Amino acid sequence: MQGTGETLDHRFVRWNGGGGWHKNAAGHPDILNKPAQARLSETDAAHGCFADVVANRSIAIDPTVIPGRSRVYIASSDGRRVVGERSADDTSGGIRGAHIDHFSGPGSAATRAWQGSGGDLQNARVKFLGY
Known part of the structure; x- marks a missing residue:
């Protein structure tokens, strides 16, 4: 998950650390080593780098x-x-x-x-x- 994600019950969540990232062959993080240790928090919308992200806009x-x-x-x-x-x-x-x-x-x-x-x-x- 990059930035903000949406749960199956349509809540927005954000990764706040934990779990440790595994790095792929190119050296880029791709999956969490320990997903159960990941810290997530609810947020009111999908947030982009500059503003809230809106579908089709x-x-x-x-x-x-x-x-x-x-x-x-x-x-x-x-x-x-x-x-x-x-x-x-x-x-x-x-x-x-x-x-x-x-x-x-x-x-x-x-x-x-x-x-x-x-x-x-x-x-x-x-x-x-x-x-």
Whole structure:
């Protein structure tokens, strides 16, 4: 879990330490060594690095490319698929350079809905709208 997660009964929780992270072959933490020792706390919403994360409104970005808290407009390069205005509310360790992660909501239903609407947008056009 990165940052904030959602439980099966739709509460938001955040990891507050404990359990110790195992490192994968690339040296990155991937799973907890002792999950029973992990400390979690409830929180009122999913929190990103810059603001609360909202389904179908928030994106995670590399802040060296797109400034945090900024607004962008996303459409496919041919203009046939429009994602629309999004807010740069979060970052992620896996996002480097000109890459955006769209937050479509928690769980597999949100993932299926995003994929059903066209899924990944390779070579999308992103227009900076300001703060």
